[in-house]
Amino acid sequence: MSDNINWAELSEVEKIKSESNYLRGTLEASLADPITGAIALDDRQVSKFHGIYQQFDRDNERERRKTKLEPDYSFLIRVRVPGGVVNAKQWLQIDQISDEYANGTIKLTTKQxxxxxxxxxGDLKPSIQSINKALLDTIAACGDVNRNVMASPHPYASEVFDQVQELAGKVSDHLTPRTPAYYEIWLDQKKVAAGSAGEVEPLYGPVYLPRKFKIGFTTPPFNDTDIFTQDLGFIAIENNGVLEGFNIAVGGGMGTTFGDAETYPRLGNVLGFISVENTVDVAEKVVLLQKELGNRKVRKNARLKYTIDRIGVDAFKELLNEKLGYSLEPERSYALVRNGDKFGWQKAKDGLWYLGLFIEGGRVKDVDQVKIKSALQEIASLNISDFRLTGNQNLILGKIEEENKAKINQILKKHHLLPQAISGIRANSIACVALNTCSLAFAEAERYLPSLIDKIEEGLQEFGLFKDEIVIRMTGCANGCGRPYVAEIAFIGKAPGRYNFYLGGDFKGTRLNNLYRENVDEQEILKDLRPILKDYSENRTKGEEFGDFVIRKQYVAEIVNPKDFKH
Known part of the structure; x- marks a missing residue:
């Protein structure tokens, strides 16, 4: 960018990116500093592009402050897994890294x-080197770039699953930053001479995107990547086992800020259909438009959703057609049935077996007799399946031969992990990490939602709704990491033990929910939810999902314009 730029007009992060020398910053000096467990302030922004967030233990924050100790700093490392699929050897390597360098657990995220x-x-560098040995990386897992590309891991109803996965990988590769900084800092590769923006980052340039960018692929009838919450979504159009192309949706995004009416969740708009051979080209051109048009002054309004609302959907489509040099075709018909996962054994059209496992909160760990981590380690050691991370924090063991099912069942039984009956609401739950490590969290989520569901299930049992599937999500703040604003029931943390209570998303992930009660505690949540569940059990129509019911009965109004969303 020009030296004549008035940096005071732009968000602070824009200057940090520009001065980072293509994501190098002063990270090497920060890592070498023995005085503190933290890294330099500007490097905390730069490190995100390398898949790293600085955090601290908020549970002991007050105690350490009293004794004049610095916060108990540690780091989150996010590993990119385009399409969410790894092999057994990679799973074992990830498992080993979690024990050797992290807290002994593996978190499966909503971004696969x-x-x-x-x-x-001091363990960041050896951790990333170990990740690299597993043929995985952390570059662009965070930061103002395209992040991990999602793809539906459920192949049960489709013959084009592998083809969609391959395309997701190609898009991910094409949009990965080209700077050698990652390899110099973490993998000890030789430094290269500085070059022009066109040489170092031909797509992104020296300041990258105005904000993060998310891409997902889904294969109907599943919407398990919540395709309309992505900046760019590809909806596979299959005809008699042939992948014809994709409908593309643009402008989704979940993040909001309490009290700021200029921020809101938004679902993507379907612009039209593209052929398979144009997939990577379309992804590139949408990213370029956001790079050129996105808001670099107000970071809270920098996502693609705000760009599209500012210039209009039709204008954005016209600009995209112009940049492509050809026009999108009319949208083709498709049908979505759910945005949750299927559990238990499923046989796919490829003749192989797939086992869906519920992982509460996405946390892979051994607890008491239920030893999830040990069971998966033992299964991986047999090398008889792959491992598929879902967008709902769960896991699918895939491509299993008939004769190997019994071996897996035996291991799961030994570790008390055989698929068992859980409530439909628990099976469709998501919780972000929140406290104790996320610096943005106002309230608990992952550590609290299971116990809240325990109490909700008492009413579900009483009203005959225990097996009914209802999507419930909880986050510790309004940033939307767990995609709460499309859930049928959602709780957004406002303060310790207090949440905004939302209702009315749909089971397919195609409608925003709406604020039902503000700033409620557990007692109020249970008191308010119980009569709604009772009403649902007694007065729903045949096949009516919970989110549709609460809209029909006017517990909340349907959000048509995302700007009407209430915090």
């Missing part, structure tokens, strides 16, 4: 990525 928590500064 791995997260390690509790990594100390």
């Amino acid at each position: 990525a791995f997260q390690f928590h509790g990594v100390l500064k």
Whole structure:
């Protein structure tokens, strides 16, 4: 960018990116500093592009402050897994890294990525080197670039699953930053001479995107990547086992800020249809438009959703057609049935077996007799399946031969992990990490939602709704990491023990929910939810999902214009 830029007009992060020398910053000096467990302030922004967030233990924050100790700093490392699929050897390597350098657990994220928590500064480099040995990386897992590309891991109803996965990988590769900084800093590769923006980052340039960018692929009838919450979504159009192309949706995004009416969740608009051979080209051109048009002054309004609302959907489509040099075709018909996962054994059209496992909160760990981590480690050691991270924090063991099913069942039984009956609401739950490590969280989520569901299930049992599937999500703040604003029931943390209570998303992930009660505690949540569940059990129509019911009965109004969303 020009030296004549008035940096005071732009968000602070824009200057940090520009001065980072293509994401190098002063990271090497920060890592070498023995005085503190933290890294320099500007490097905390730069490190995100390398898949790293600095955090601290908020549970002991007050105690350490009293004794004049610095916060108990550690780091989150996010590992990109385009399409969410790894092989058994990679799973074993991820498992080993979690024990050697992190807190002994693996977090499966809603972006189909791995997260390690509790990594100390001195262990960042050996951790990333170990990840690289597993043929995975952390570059662009965070930061103002295209992040991990999602793709539906459910192949049950489709013959084009592998083809869609391959295309997701191609899009991911094409949009990965080209700077050698990642390899110099973490993998000890030789530094290269500085070049022009066109040489170093031919797509992104020296300041990258105005904000993060998310891409997902889904294969109907599943919407398990919540395609309309992505900046760019590809909806596979299949005809008699042939992938014809994709409908593309643009402008989705979940993040909001309490009290700021200029921020709101938004669902993507379907612009039209593209052929398979144009997939990567379309992804590139949408990213370029956001790079050129996105708001670099107000970071809270920098996502593609705000760009599209500012210039209009039709104008954006016209600009995209112009940049492509050809026009999008009319949208083709498709049908979505759910945005949750299927559990238990399923046989796909490829003749192989797939086992869906519920992983509460996406946290892979051993607890008491239920030893999820040990069971998966033992299964991986047999090398008889792949491992598929879902967008709902769960796991699918895939491509299993008939004769190997019994071996897996035996291991799961030994570790008390055989698929069992859980409530329909628990099976469709998502919780972000929140406290104790996320610096943005106002309230608990992952550590609290299971116990809240325990109490909700009492009413579900009483009203005969225990098996009914209802999508419930909880986050510790309004940033939307768990995609709460499309859930049928959602709780957004406002303060310790207090949440905004939302209702009315749909089971397919195609409608925003709306604020039902503000700033409620557990007692109020249970008191308010119980009569609604009772009403649903007694007065729903045949096949009516919970989110549709609460809209029909006017517990909340349907959000048509996302700007009407209430915080």
